[in-house]
Amino acid sequence: MLSSQSYAQEAGEKIRELLLLRDENALRDLDAFRESWNGMPRDGYMADGGRYRRRRHATLSASRGGTDLRVEAHQPHYQGLDYNGLNGGVARHYAPFEDAVLHGETMSSMLALGCDVFGRLAPYSAWHIEAHQFRIEVTGEESGLPTPEGVHRDGVTFVLMALVGRSNASGGESTVYDLDKRPVEKFTLTEPLDLALVNDERVFHGVSPVERLDPSRTAERDVLVITYRHRP
Incomplete structure (x- = not known):
């Protein structure tokens, strides 16, 4: 599906089965992995002044046609203004992943899954990989925007x-758009390990605001985003 329409979505239960089929220990530290989203520092580069996003970042690489991952020296995240008109154009220095999480079974299995899937579509490519832990939290003071830059690549x-x-969250609906920014698919990630894959060269995407179901409690939406870019 990813090869034919440039995006794909899979239910978390299917991803869990696939990862465990590949390695029976693939999710051994899943509870600790999920717990690591608590206590992350706020994103200090929000040009809209928002305090609704927390974030960590890591940079890795993988050789052509394989899943032998290498953790690179910690470095800033950068996007040009053409891709991120809100927060782009500056080197953004985020706190690194916790070592136990970055080197743990769950994270390693998710990284390898991406290498496997995307490597089948681009078998001659080595990868520059960036991983991002995102938490959107809504306390009632402001809306939580998973993609504050809007529809983007x-x-x-x-x-x-x-x-x-x-937790306690409504909204957060993902939309995939064609290159003319016409919507082609909508879905909401609701269960742990629900997965979306996109060919960033062929489609745009965006996510709707997150709101609270119970206005007396904080809403939270935790997502792992891993990007793979051709590396010479």
């Missing part, structure tokens, strides 16, 4: 987006 080759968890 990330300036990479492929993107893997996995829901880690959501």
